[in-house]
Amino acid sequence: MPGSEARIAQGALEGLAARAFSGLGVPDAEAGQAAAVLVLAEMMGISTHGIARVVTYGKRLASGGIDAGARIESTRIAPAFVQLDGGNGLGPAVGARALSTAMESAWESGVGVTLCRGSNHFGAVAPYCWQACEAGFAAIVMSNTTPLIAPTGGRTPAVGNNPIGFGFPGPEGRHVIVDMAISVAARSHIRRAAEAGEPIPDDWATDAEGRPTRDASAAMRGMLMGIGRHKGYGLALAVDMLAGVLSGAAFLTEVADLSREPGASQNLGHAFLLIDVSRLLNAAELAERMDRARDMLTSVMPVDPDSPVRLPGDRALARMRRARTEGIAVPDRVLDDLRALANGKEEVPKTLD
Template sequence: MRPEEAAQAARVLVLAELAGLTTHGISRVGQYLNRVKVGGIDAQAELQVMRVMPALAMVDGRNGIGPLVGMRGLAEAMVGARDCGIGVAFARGSNHFGPILPYALIAAEQGFVTLIASNATTTIAPSGGKDTRLGNNPIGIGVPNPGGDPVILDMALSVAARAKIRDLAASGAPLPEGWATDAEGRPTTDAKAALAGFLLPVGGHKGYGLAVMVDLLAGLLSGAAYLTHVQAWDKNPEVAQNLGHVFIAIDATKLASTESFAARMADFIGILHATPAADPAKPVMVPGERELATLKRQRTEGARVKEADLRILRELAGGAVQG
């Protein structure tokens, strides 16, 4: 990759790692670059941007590295929001772009509210079905907080992410009930059987409905692949996925003064924090609070990284990376 573009993509994965989102952090470097080696991703892709309207942009990732496409989409949405108060960018021709939290954090630090979503490889069956048709499509909302940490929701639409099931399968640990089914649609606690089956959506038919709408926004409207047209990176690593993303940014500085917004956010968060905890050892938190606390701590104290992930990075770097 071109150095400046590699830095943008790395920023997403490193922020994810620092926030404790290890299934979507630096462990993805090997996955991405293995697909580059077999022709599934173009590391030298020349991204194209079309400014459709002052507040609306279309980003063609040209099958580039996903986090790079994501960063370009976020940047274009913020350009529209600076000019018009709200900006939207659709992206197509992309790949797995990491978790949403890093994008929402970057935007929140600049005063932008965001709604970000992506489609994904099919792993979820429609309600009442016994074959996968939908991806575990992530969606996130970030709200800046001039007086403290932003509030960031970053969630996939299954009960658990497939990456977590892969980790359990690798360790031989059992799967919690309600996470997934086997290939016949029967609930299972066998992680390996779950990998051959499909994920269960959060909230049953409600999660299914959200997954459908995310794919319409991120996949269909962007001009990307959608539903079963999305290629599975693990089954066909040499084929372009053509994932789609959507980035909606709102310039919160246009809505209220910094002082007023900070006071209202402090009051809002304070009301939630003041909720009596069912377990005193587990106080009530707002979305993203745990991850942002982890991010702060690891930025100060250093990050704990899985030895296997570090070994792969060293191998990819030809031994140049030192501990």
Template sequence: MTQNAQVQTVWSEAELSALAVKAFQGLGLTLADAKDVVQVLVMADLFGLSTHGLSRVESYGERLLVKGISARPNITVQSPAPALRLVDGDNGVGPLVGMHALRAAMQAAKECGIGMAFARGSNHFGPISPYSLLAAQEGFASIIGSNATTTIAPWGGSDARLGNSPLGFGVPNPGGDPFLLDMAMSVVARAKIRNAFKRGEAIPDTWATDDKGRATTDPKAALDGFLQPIGGHKGYGLALLVDLFAGLLSNAAYLTHVKSWVDAPDEPQNLGHFFILINTQMLGSTQWLAERMTDFASILHDSPAAVEGRPVIVPGEIELHKMKQQRAQGITLDATTVILLHQHAARAK
């Protein structure tokens, strides 16, 4: 397919998944591994998280082609204790390693009531909310995190020493929408700063610093500098905690030991993730949990809106509404990503 050809940009979930699976097979993955990766990325697109969805085929694909990511990893799982799993991703694609770790933690939680999986030897694994939703659909509450390439300076520092590490939580709601919270450790994503720079607009001085660690309203200086953590020194501490669990305890790389996929695309990043799952079925019946979750949400929803037309929402509502909408009307994907998917799919044998 050429750049000038008419490109289909609205897809059914089944059609898009089939194309994406073929694309990752074209990049060297097995059919089963490609399905794992695509499940996470398509779910991200369904949620409206396009920056972490199938658009990632560009960066994942570049690194797969230069052998910076292994297309055929030998992922292993060890069980040093009944509720603990250690996953070695063997430098596989991040969502593939993430799915192995999620399943390992689920198995442990089914047996013990609570399960934890540490993953090492991984790469960018997409957003957390798909994993949280998959866990919630099986009756598991979850705490999930990953470390990342360094983009944030330590509190009071003047160079990047820690990553914008995501942290997420999920609580199932039998018969209803689960609670899903997925957040990174910066005030805003770098993409928002980049968009402000393109528009020639100033940014709030709480978003980022310049390359000397000083707060700035200049988006160009911010792009050359560092992201600000949420909540100041509290967000800094939270980002460190995620890296301690995801990187240090998992025996993966941490802080500045994490290699940048931009600067060294042909080298393993050795990112780490952690999955803590709680089997809610061992806490009470599904009716018990559904009643409490419904009441929990009602208490919040019943608060009068401070701004007319903007009612109180529970984390996850926007994403789950977007998912339902796109499953009914089709998933919208940008033409560049579609073209790239077709190009990689053409390599599949």
């Protein structure tokens, strides 16, 4: 039945996704790491960066845009500082390795920094932040991306809609997780409006000439608008400076646009910064302070009584808990594509463009 779905246990879905990546030539260890990142995103409700990305990445792997057999190499350049070269490998596998090296540094030194180059799209930021929080670390995670935002006063895109996230460990898994890109609205929202022939708010995007537009079709040919106008541009640039310029990756307009060059090597950069909070506060002190901060916010009177104040990440973590007990809802067509890859079908499925 069109639109039908099945509920799959976390371990089973990770195994299927890992076998799909392995079927595309990715070594088993990296395939498992990438699968775990994407399944976590799916469990959090971030389906745009979830399990369907196996097929998206699969097309790049099959075309050679991503090197399935890439060697991910790390160099410790200071006690708490690692530079990692992804070798044009699978982005979530590079991200998982970067998180692991930053954790090792933070365990040893109290803080850990890993800067990556030679990578690709690494999925959503939230799963990495959650994994760091579960291990007792506060985290800042970011990546640069294809330019979609014009610098203030400009009329051509030069800065990516670069994601940045923060994670702060809370008691009993009540972590605070911020996962955001820099644009006012995601490009997927604009695409849906264009397909439906509906207008968009005039602060979402510009046309190809850099003028604010409510025409979603014109916006698809134009650029995204950053949050806070010049402030969003500044924040996106700051991410690119750290994740791109300083890491040795491609940056700004050097990053290939895959819609125009689908087989290009992007050489994306990521940055992972971790703090071992146990060096600052013992477990009881941290729990008390995090709970007190939560109470200060959730006790604020809501505008709508049916929509109480939440902390960033609350909704995603609730979805994750539900997915653990009820299974992960996955569309049948996505499962069919994963099974085809896992069974060694040569052609990458053409759905989920």
